[in-house]
Amino acid sequence: MMRVAARWAARGARGWRRRALLLAAGLLLLVALRLRTRSEVRLTELFPSLAPVALAHFLADFSNHAGMYPQLESWTIEEEWSNYTSWSYEVSYRCGARCGGRVSLSAHAPHRPAAALAAADTHRLLARDTRCTEMLLLPWPLLCEEKETETLIEGEKSGARLQEITRGSCGALTALFASCAGDDELRAARRQHMRALRVALAQDDASARR
Known part of the structure:
Protein backbone atom coordinates (compact mmCIF):
# COMPACT_ATOMS: atom_id res chain seq x y z
CA MET A 1 0.00 0.00 0.00
CA LEU A 35 4.55 44.00 -25.13
CA ARG A 36 5.32 46.19 -28.14
CA THR A 37 8.43 47.53 -29.86
CA ARG A 38 8.05 51.06 -31.19
CA SER A 39 9.87 53.36 -33.65
CA GLU A 40 9.25 56.84 -35.08
CA VAL A 41 10.47 58.74 -38.16
CA ARG A 42 9.85 62.31 -39.36
CA LEU A 43 10.35 63.41 -42.97
CA THR A 44 9.86 66.60 -44.96
CA GLU A 45 9.66 66.57 -48.77
CA LEU A 46 9.14 69.34 -51.33
CA PHE A 47 7.16 68.85 -54.55
CA PRO A 48 7.81 71.86 -56.84
CA SER A 49 5.11 72.88 -59.32
CA LEU A 50 2.56 70.58 -57.68
CA ALA A 51 -0.49 72.09 -55.99
CA PRO A 52 -1.14 70.90 -52.41
CA VAL A 53 -4.66 69.81 -53.34
CA ALA A 54 -3.31 67.62 -56.18
CA LEU A 55 -0.79 65.92 -53.91
CA ALA A 56 -3.39 65.41 -51.16
CA HIS A 57 -5.94 63.92 -53.56
CA PHE A 58 -3.32 61.57 -55.01
CA LEU A 59 -2.32 60.27 -51.57
CA ALA A 60 -5.94 59.96 -50.44
CA ASP A 61 -6.64 57.42 -53.20
CA PHE A 62 -5.46 53.95 -52.12
CA SER A 63 -5.32 52.74 -55.70
CA ASN A 64 -2.29 55.02 -56.11
CA HIS A 65 -0.65 53.47 -53.04
CA ALA A 66 -1.33 49.99 -54.36
CA GLY A 67 0.37 50.90 -57.62
CA MET A 68 3.53 51.80 -55.71
CA TYR A 69 3.68 48.42 -53.96
CA PRO A 70 3.76 45.50 -56.42
CA GLN A 71 3.81 43.01 -53.52
CA LEU A 72 0.12 43.75 -52.93
CA GLU A 73 -1.71 40.96 -54.73
CA SER A 74 -5.28 42.19 -54.23
CA TRP A 75 -7.25 44.72 -52.20
CA THR A 76 -10.89 45.54 -51.44
CA ILE A 77 -12.63 48.58 -49.94
CA GLU A 78 -14.47 47.36 -46.83
CA GLU A 79 -16.00 50.59 -45.47
CA GLU A 80 -16.27 54.17 -46.72
CA TRP A 81 -17.55 57.45 -45.29
CA SER A 82 -17.39 61.08 -46.44
CA ASN A 83 -18.84 64.57 -46.00
CA TYR A 84 -17.92 67.99 -47.37
CA THR A 85 -14.50 68.16 -45.69
CA SER A 86 -13.45 64.63 -44.81
CA TRP A 87 -13.18 61.22 -46.42
CA SER A 88 -12.30 57.98 -44.69
CA TYR A 89 -12.34 54.34 -45.69
CA GLU A 90 -10.85 50.94 -44.83
CA VAL A 91 -9.14 48.55 -47.21
CA SER A 92 -8.24 44.91 -46.72
CA TYR A 93 -5.45 43.44 -48.82
CA ARG A 94 -3.39 40.33 -49.48
CA CYS A 95 0.38 40.46 -49.81
CA GLY A 96 1.19 36.76 -50.12
CA ALA A 97 -0.01 33.26 -49.25
CA ARG A 98 0.44 33.90 -45.51
CA CYS A 99 0.41 37.72 -45.56
CA GLY A 100 -2.57 40.07 -45.28
CA GLY A 101 -3.46 43.41 -43.80
CA ARG A 102 -5.86 46.25 -43.35
CA VAL A 103 -5.44 49.98 -44.01
CA SER A 104 -7.62 52.71 -42.59
CA LEU A 105 -7.13 56.05 -44.36
CA SER A 106 -8.73 59.41 -43.62
CA ALA A 107 -8.23 62.72 -45.41
CA HIS A 108 -9.33 66.21 -44.40
CA ALA A 109 -9.41 69.31 -46.64
CA PRO A 110 -10.82 72.85 -46.36
CA HIS A 111 -14.54 73.14 -47.13
CA ARG A 112 -14.34 75.01 -50.43
CA PRO A 113 -15.17 74.30 -54.07
CA ALA A 114 -12.25 72.64 -55.84
CA ALA A 115 -11.78 75.66 -58.08
CA ALA A 116 -11.36 77.92 -55.03
CA LEU A 117 -8.70 75.87 -53.23
CA ALA A 118 -5.64 78.08 -52.74
CA ALA A 119 -1.99 77.01 -52.76
CA ALA A 120 -1.73 77.81 -49.04
CA ASP A 121 -4.58 75.50 -48.01
CA THR A 122 -3.66 72.77 -45.55
CA HIS A 123 -4.53 69.12 -46.09
CA ARG A 124 -4.19 66.38 -43.50
CA LEU A 125 -4.10 62.64 -43.96
CA LEU A 126 -3.88 59.78 -41.49
CA ALA A 127 -3.09 56.23 -42.62
CA ARG A 128 -2.92 53.21 -40.31
CA ASP A 129 -1.59 49.99 -41.85
CA THR A 130 -1.73 46.72 -39.89
CA ARG A 131 0.00 43.85 -41.69
CA CYS A 132 0.02 40.29 -40.33
CA THR A 133 1.82 37.11 -41.31
CA GLU A 134 0.76 33.60 -40.36
CA MET A 135 3.43 31.42 -38.78
CA LEU A 136 4.45 28.43 -40.91
CA LEU A 137 1.96 25.56 -40.38
CA LEU A 138 0.21 27.47 -37.59
CA PRO A 139 -2.88 29.71 -38.05
CA TRP A 140 -2.22 31.41 -34.68
CA PRO A 141 -0.67 33.50 -33.29
CA LEU A 142 -0.38 36.03 -36.10
CA LEU A 143 2.83 38.06 -36.37
CA CYS A 144 1.62 41.64 -36.88
CA GLU A 145 3.28 44.99 -37.47
CA GLU A 146 1.49 48.35 -37.47
CA LYS A 147 2.49 51.62 -39.11
CA GLU A 148 0.65 54.90 -38.56
CA THR A 149 1.51 57.88 -40.78
CA GLU A 150 0.30 61.44 -40.13
CA THR A 151 0.75 63.66 -43.19
CA LEU A 152 0.48 67.45 -43.41
CA ILE A 153 0.51 69.07 -46.88
CA GLU A 154 0.87 72.85 -47.27
CA GLY A 155 1.73 75.34 -50.00
CA GLU A 156 5.43 76.06 -50.59
CA LYS A 157 6.08 78.91 -53.07
CA SER A 158 4.99 77.37 -56.38
CA GLY A 159 4.63 73.84 -55.06
CA ALA A 160 3.70 71.74 -52.05
CA ARG A 161 5.50 70.82 -48.84
CA LEU A 162 4.78 67.41 -47.31
CA GLN A 163 5.59 66.69 -43.68
CA GLU A 164 4.95 63.28 -42.19
CA ILE A 165 5.39 61.43 -38.94
CA THR A 166 5.42 57.63 -39.17
CA ARG A 167 5.20 55.49 -36.06
CA GLY A 168 5.83 51.77 -36.27
CA SER A 169 5.11 49.14 -33.66
CA CYS A 170 4.96 45.38 -33.35
CA GLY A 171 4.42 42.83 -30.65
CA ALA A 172 7.21 40.97 -28.87
CA LEU A 173 6.34 37.75 -30.74
CA THR A 174 6.81 39.51 -34.09
CA ALA A 175 10.15 40.91 -32.96
CA LEU A 176 11.19 37.44 -31.80
CA PHE A 177 10.04 35.30 -34.75
CA ALA A 178 10.04 37.79 -37.64
CA SER A 179 11.42 41.31 -38.09
CA CYS A 180 10.21 44.50 -36.47
CA ALA A 181 11.48 47.64 -38.17
CA GLY A 182 13.58 49.98 -36.04
CA ASP A 183 14.09 53.68 -36.73
CA ASP A 184 16.70 53.09 -39.46
CA GLU A 185 14.61 50.45 -41.26
CA LEU A 186 11.47 52.56 -40.97
CA ARG A 187 13.27 55.64 -42.30
CA ALA A 188 14.62 53.64 -45.26
CA ALA A 189 11.12 52.31 -45.99
CA ARG A 190 9.59 55.80 -45.91
CA ARG A 191 12.32 57.20 -48.19
CA GLN A 192 11.68 54.36 -50.62
CA HIS A 193 7.98 55.24 -50.46
CA MET A 194 8.80 58.87 -51.31
CA ARG A 195 10.87 57.81 -54.31
CA ALA A 196 8.04 55.57 -55.52
CA LEU A 197 5.59 58.46 -54.96
CA ARG A 198 7.63 60.81 -57.16
CA VAL A 199 7.83 58.19 -59.92
CA ALA A 200 4.07 57.55 -59.70
CA LEU A 201 3.31 61.30 -59.80
CA ALA A 202 5.53 61.72 -62.85
CA GLN A 203 3.80 58.85 -64.62
CA ASP A 204 0.39 60.23 -63.67
CA ASP A 205 1.35 63.67 -65.00
CA ALA A 206 2.65 62.16 -68.26
CA SER A 207 -0.60 60.22 -68.73
CA ALA A 208 -2.65 63.39 -68.11
CA ARG A 209 -0.75 65.25 -70.85
CA ARG A 210 -1.43 62.64 -73.54
Whole structure:
Protein backbone atom coordinates (compact mmCIF):
# COMPACT_ATOMS: atom_id res chain seq x y z
CA MET A 1 0.00 0.00 0.00
CA MET A 2 2.79 2.37 0.86
CA ARG A 3 4.41 1.85 -2.56
CA VAL A 4 1.10 2.43 -4.40
CA ALA A 5 0.45 5.59 -2.41
CA ALA A 6 3.97 6.82 -3.15
CA ARG A 7 3.47 6.20 -6.87
CA TRP A 8 0.18 8.09 -6.90
CA ALA A 9 1.78 10.93 -4.98
CA ALA A 10 4.66 11.08 -7.50
CA ARG A 11 2.24 11.07 -10.42
CA GLY A 12 0.19 13.80 -8.78
CA ALA A 13 3.32 15.90 -8.25
CA ARG A 14 4.36 15.46 -11.89
CA GLY A 15 0.85 16.42 -13.00
CA TRP A 16 0.92 19.58 -10.93
CA ARG A 17 4.35 20.47 -12.30
CA ARG A 18 3.10 20.05 -15.88
CA ARG A 19 0.05 22.19 -15.17
CA ALA A 20 2.23 24.83 -13.51
CA LEU A 21 4.60 24.89 -16.50
CA LEU A 22 1.69 25.17 -18.95
CA LEU A 23 0.19 28.00 -16.89
CA ALA A 24 3.53 29.82 -16.76
CA ALA A 25 3.97 29.40 -20.54
CA GLY A 26 0.46 30.75 -21.12
CA LEU A 27 1.12 33.77 -18.93
CA LEU A 28 4.41 34.46 -20.73
CA LEU A 29 2.61 34.24 -24.07
CA LEU A 30 -0.02 36.74 -22.92
CA VAL A 31 2.68 39.13 -21.70
CA ALA A 32 4.57 38.76 -24.99
CA LEU A 33 1.41 39.53 -26.95
CA ARG A 34 0.95 42.76 -25.00
CA LEU A 35 4.55 44.00 -25.13
CA ARG A 36 5.32 46.19 -28.14
CA THR A 37 8.43 47.53 -29.86
CA ARG A 38 8.05 51.06 -31.19
CA SER A 39 9.87 53.36 -33.65
CA GLU A 40 9.25 56.84 -35.08
CA VAL A 41 10.47 58.74 -38.16
CA ARG A 42 9.85 62.31 -39.36
CA LEU A 43 10.35 63.41 -42.97
CA THR A 44 9.86 66.60 -44.96
CA GLU A 45 9.66 66.57 -48.77
CA LEU A 46 9.14 69.34 -51.33
CA PHE A 47 7.16 68.85 -54.55
CA PRO A 48 7.81 71.86 -56.84
CA SER A 49 5.11 72.88 -59.32
CA LEU A 50 2.56 70.58 -57.68
CA ALA A 51 -0.49 72.09 -55.99
CA PRO A 52 -1.14 70.90 -52.41
CA VAL A 53 -4.66 69.81 -53.34
CA ALA A 54 -3.31 67.62 -56.18
CA LEU A 55 -0.79 65.92 -53.91
CA ALA A 56 -3.39 65.41 -51.16
CA HIS A 57 -5.94 63.92 -53.56
CA PHE A 58 -3.32 61.57 -55.01
CA LEU A 59 -2.32 60.27 -51.57
CA ALA A 60 -5.94 59.96 -50.44
CA ASP A 61 -6.64 57.42 -53.20
CA PHE A 62 -5.46 53.95 -52.12
CA SER A 63 -5.32 52.74 -55.70
CA ASN A 64 -2.29 55.02 -56.11
CA HIS A 65 -0.65 53.47 -53.04
CA ALA A 66 -1.33 49.99 -54.36
CA GLY A 67 0.37 50.90 -57.62
CA MET A 68 3.53 51.80 -55.71
CA TYR A 69 3.68 48.42 -53.96
CA PRO A 70 3.76 45.50 -56.42
CA GLN A 71 3.81 43.01 -53.52
CA LEU A 72 0.12 43.75 -52.93
CA GLU A 73 -1.71 40.96 -54.73
CA SER A 74 -5.28 42.19 -54.23
CA TRP A 75 -7.25 44.72 -52.20
CA THR A 76 -10.89 45.54 -51.44
CA ILE A 77 -12.63 48.58 -49.94
CA GLU A 78 -14.47 47.36 -46.83
CA GLU A 79 -16.00 50.59 -45.47
CA GLU A 80 -16.27 54.17 -46.72
CA TRP A 81 -17.55 57.45 -45.29
CA SER A 82 -17.39 61.08 -46.44
CA ASN A 83 -18.84 64.57 -46.00
CA TYR A 84 -17.92 67.99 -47.37
CA THR A 85 -14.50 68.16 -45.69
CA SER A 86 -13.45 64.63 -44.81
CA TRP A 87 -13.18 61.22 -46.42
CA SER A 88 -12.30 57.98 -44.69
CA TYR A 89 -12.34 54.34 -45.69
CA GLU A 90 -10.85 50.94 -44.83
CA VAL A 91 -9.14 48.55 -47.21
CA SER A 92 -8.24 44.91 -46.72
CA TYR A 93 -5.45 43.44 -48.82
CA ARG A 94 -3.39 40.33 -49.48
CA CYS A 95 0.38 40.46 -49.81
CA GLY A 96 1.19 36.76 -50.12
CA ALA A 97 -0.01 33.26 -49.25
CA ARG A 98 0.44 33.90 -45.51
CA CYS A 99 0.41 37.72 -45.56
CA GLY A 100 -2.57 40.07 -45.28
CA GLY A 101 -3.46 43.41 -43.80
CA ARG A 102 -5.86 46.25 -43.35
CA VAL A 103 -5.44 49.98 -44.01
CA SER A 104 -7.62 52.71 -42.59
CA LEU A 105 -7.13 56.05 -44.36
CA SER A 106 -8.73 59.41 -43.62
CA ALA A 107 -8.23 62.72 -45.41
CA HIS A 108 -9.33 66.21 -44.40
CA ALA A 109 -9.41 69.31 -46.64
CA PRO A 110 -10.82 72.85 -46.36
CA HIS A 111 -14.54 73.14 -47.13
CA ARG A 112 -14.34 75.01 -50.43
CA PRO A 113 -15.17 74.30 -54.07
CA ALA A 114 -12.25 72.64 -55.84
CA ALA A 115 -11.78 75.66 -58.08
CA ALA A 116 -11.36 77.92 -55.03
CA LEU A 117 -8.70 75.87 -53.23
CA ALA A 118 -5.64 78.08 -52.74
CA ALA A 119 -1.99 77.01 -52.76
CA ALA A 120 -1.73 77.81 -49.04
CA ASP A 121 -4.58 75.50 -48.01
CA THR A 122 -3.66 72.77 -45.55
CA HIS A 123 -4.53 69.12 -46.09
CA ARG A 124 -4.19 66.38 -43.50
CA LEU A 125 -4.10 62.64 -43.96
CA LEU A 126 -3.88 59.78 -41.49
CA ALA A 127 -3.09 56.23 -42.62
CA ARG A 128 -2.92 53.21 -40.31
CA ASP A 129 -1.59 49.99 -41.85
CA THR A 130 -1.73 46.72 -39.89
CA ARG A 131 0.00 43.85 -41.69
CA CYS A 132 0.02 40.29 -40.33
CA THR A 133 1.82 37.11 -41.31
CA GLU A 134 0.76 33.60 -40.36
CA MET A 135 3.43 31.42 -38.78
CA LEU A 136 4.45 28.43 -40.91
CA LEU A 137 1.96 25.56 -40.38
CA LEU A 138 0.21 27.47 -37.59
CA PRO A 139 -2.88 29.71 -38.05
CA TRP A 140 -2.22 31.41 -34.68
CA PRO A 141 -0.67 33.50 -33.29
CA LEU A 142 -0.38 36.03 -36.10
CA LEU A 143 2.83 38.06 -36.37
CA CYS A 144 1.62 41.64 -36.88
CA GLU A 145 3.28 44.99 -37.47
CA GLU A 146 1.49 48.35 -37.47
CA LYS A 147 2.49 51.62 -39.11
CA GLU A 148 0.65 54.90 -38.56
CA THR A 149 1.51 57.88 -40.78
CA GLU A 150 0.30 61.44 -40.13
CA THR A 151 0.75 63.66 -43.19
CA LEU A 152 0.48 67.45 -43.41
CA ILE A 153 0.51 69.07 -46.88
CA GLU A 154 0.87 72.85 -47.27
CA GLY A 155 1.73 75.34 -50.00
CA GLU A 156 5.43 76.06 -50.59
CA LYS A 157 6.08 78.91 -53.07
CA SER A 158 4.99 77.37 -56.38
CA GLY A 159 4.63 73.84 -55.06
CA ALA A 160 3.70 71.74 -52.05
CA ARG A 161 5.50 70.82 -48.84
CA LEU A 162 4.78 67.41 -47.31
CA GLN A 163 5.59 66.69 -43.68
CA GLU A 164 4.95 63.28 -42.19
CA ILE A 165 5.39 61.43 -38.94
CA THR A 166 5.42 57.63 -39.17
CA ARG A 167 5.20 55.49 -36.06
CA GLY A 168 5.83 51.77 -36.27
CA SER A 169 5.11 49.14 -33.66
CA CYS A 170 4.96 45.38 -33.35
CA GLY A 171 4.42 42.83 -30.65
CA ALA A 172 7.21 40.97 -28.87
CA LEU A 173 6.34 37.75 -30.74
CA THR A 174 6.81 39.51 -34.09
CA ALA A 175 10.15 40.91 -32.96
CA LEU A 176 11.19 37.44 -31.80
CA PHE A 177 10.04 35.30 -34.75
CA ALA A 178 10.04 37.79 -37.64
CA SER A 179 11.42 41.31 -38.09
CA CYS A 180 10.21 44.50 -36.47
CA ALA A 181 11.48 47.64 -38.17
CA GLY A 182 13.58 49.98 -36.04
CA ASP A 183 14.09 53.68 -36.73
CA ASP A 184 16.70 53.09 -39.46
CA GLU A 185 14.61 50.45 -41.26
CA LEU A 186 11.47 52.56 -40.97
CA ARG A 187 13.27 55.64 -42.30
CA ALA A 188 14.62 53.64 -45.26
CA ALA A 189 11.12 52.31 -45.99
CA ARG A 190 9.59 55.80 -45.91
CA ARG A 191 12.32 57.20 -48.19
CA GLN A 192 11.68 54.36 -50.62
CA HIS A 193 7.98 55.24 -50.46
CA MET A 194 8.80 58.87 -51.31
CA ARG A 195 10.87 57.81 -54.31
CA ALA A 196 8.04 55.57 -55.52
CA LEU A 197 5.59 58.46 -54.96
CA ARG A 198 7.63 60.81 -57.16
CA VAL A 199 7.83 58.19 -59.92
CA ALA A 200 4.07 57.55 -59.70
CA LEU A 201 3.31 61.30 -59.80
CA ALA A 202 5.53 61.72 -62.85
CA GLN A 203 3.80 58.85 -64.62
CA ASP A 204 0.39 60.23 -63.67
CA ASP A 205 1.35 63.67 -65.00
CA ALA A 206 2.65 62.16 -68.26
CA SER A 207 -0.60 60.22 -68.73
CA ALA A 208 -2.65 63.39 -68.11
CA ARG A 209 -0.75 65.25 -70.85
CA ARG A 210 -1.43 62.64 -73.54
